[in-house]
Amino acid sequence: LRPKRFTYHSVSSISEATALLKELGPNAKILAGGQSLVPLMKLRLVEFEHLVDITALKELRYIRDDGASLQVGALTTHHDLETSLLLRNNSPSLSDAAYVVGDPLIRNRGTIGGVLSHYDPSADYPAVLVSLDATITIASQEDERDLGADGFFEDFFTTQMRPDELLLRVRVPSLQKGEGSAYLKLEKAVGDFAIVGAAAFVQLGPQGRIARMKVALSAVGGRPVVAEEMANSLVGEVPTQKMVEDAAQTILSILTPPSDIRASSAYRREMAVVFARRAVLDAISRAEGKNPVFVAQNQPLRAN
Numbered sequence: 001l002r003p004k005r006f007t008y009h010s011v012s013s014i015s016e017a018t019a020l021l022k023e024l025g026p027n028a029k030i031l032a033g034g035q036s037l038v039p040l041m042k043l044r045l046v047e048f049e050h051l052v053d054i055t056a057l058k059e060l061r062y063i064r065d066d067g068a069s070l071q072v073g074a075l076t077t078h079h080d081l082e083t084s085l086l087l088r089n090n091s092p093s094l095s096d097a098a099y100v101v102g103d104p105l106i107r108n109r110g111t112i113g114g115v116l117s118h119y120d121p122s123a124d125y126p127a128v129l130v131s132l133d134a135t136i137t138i139a140s141q142e143d144e145r146d147l148g149a150d151g152f153f154e155d156f157f158t159t160q161m162r163p164d165e166l167l168l169r170v171r172v173p174s175l176q177k178g179e180g181s182a183y184l185k186l187e188k189a190v191g192d193f194a195i196v197g198a199a200a201f202v203q204l205g206p207q208g209r210i211a212r213m214k215v216a217l218s219a220v221g222g223r224p225v226v227a228e229e230m231a232n233s234l235v236g237e238v239p240t241q242k243m244v245e246d247a248a249q250t251i252l253s254i255l256t257p258p259s260d261i262r263a264s265s266a267y268r269r270e271m272a273v274v275f276a277r278r279a280v281l282d283a284i285s286r287a288e289g290k291n292p293v294f295v296a297q298n299q300p301l302r303a304n
């Protein structure tokens with residue numbers, strides 16, 4: 001399997017990359033970790049004339065704490081994310097997601113910017129970013145713009161980005177005392193894409209009542225789905241396991257997931273309820289300063 005011939009460009013600055021993207025237009029593709037793009041090129045499912053290799057842009061590989069939020073550069077690998085203590089302590093659901101992306105080979109080379117730009121709805125980060133109200137920053141030769149994660153993912157392999165734009169970084173809130181988050185994924189075997197993924201953010205207020213909450217699901221449609229009714233029915237309550245279980249049932253009325261090689265629509269619906277419930281319970285545990293029960297990082301027998 002060989003890709004169609006193309007011209008290779010290696011860039012050494014962000015401005016060089018955006019200038020080249022502007023000049024070459026839709027005939028150019030960016031290369032980051034190559035974990036999605038290269039197989040597609042070899043199968044000739046994607047064909048283009050120019051490859052713009054951004055892997056030399058080390059300034060796009062970082063995880064930084066700016067006090068209120070964490071900034072993650074586009075070329076930060078899944079391995080960087082899963083092994084970052086800063087992330088584990090301040091944005092645990094993003095750390096949970098990195099830990100379950102593909103296998104170690106994918107995690108060593110694949111990047112967060114690649115996942116978000118490629119946007120496979122079964123990918124792990126998108127639901128996490130939506131649940132955290134993250135901001136995604138992209139640049140063109142003319143300017144930089146910030147987009148909310150909620151609107152960024154439009155449909156299968158489609159985002160708000162234009163072909164002349166480069167994804168620069170993601171900003172997620174740094175969790176404060178009384179806040180917790182968790183991401184859980186159902187996969188057939190370790191290394192698979194999700195059958196369903198559930199991300200939860202919870203903020204506890206006085207007397208342990210839920211002050212704020214957001215739950216988002218992946219692999220259940222063309223975009224991450226926000227379980228609004230589930231969150232609304234729990235905000236203001238001192239949550240019990242039974243309440244969370246009942247609230248998760250509301251998901252059934254909003255989901256019509258596709259059937260595919262990984263699972264039937266009916267199975268996905270049932271599992272979305274189970275995984276949303278568990279993600280919320282783990283986010284609450286973390287908000288209370290306790291260990292989560294269900295997240296993969298806490299499963300010693302997961303053959304990773």
Ligand SMILES: Cc1cc2nc3c(=O)[nH]c(=O)nc-3n(C[C@H](O)[C@H](O)[C@H](O)COP(=O)(O)OP(=O)(O)OC[C@H]3O[C@@H](n4cnc5c(N)ncnc54)[C@H](O)[C@@H]3O)c2cc1C
Pocket residue numbers: 029030031032033034035036037038039074075100101102103106109110111112113114115117118122123124125165166167168191192193194
């Ligand atoms: C076997 C296998 C299993 C996988 N399992 C999972 C999984 O369980 N969960 C999961 O989430 N993902 C999974 N992936 C996908 C993996 O995470 C890839 O790393 C990711 O989709 C692409 O990242 P990349 O850095 O390799 O990007 P590339 O493959 O280099 O690029 C992918 C696309 O994004 C564009 N792009 C890349 N970076 C930028 C940027 N900064 N700005 C603009 N456009 C950009 C490229 O032009 C290309 O169109 C899997 C992939 C494989 C092959």
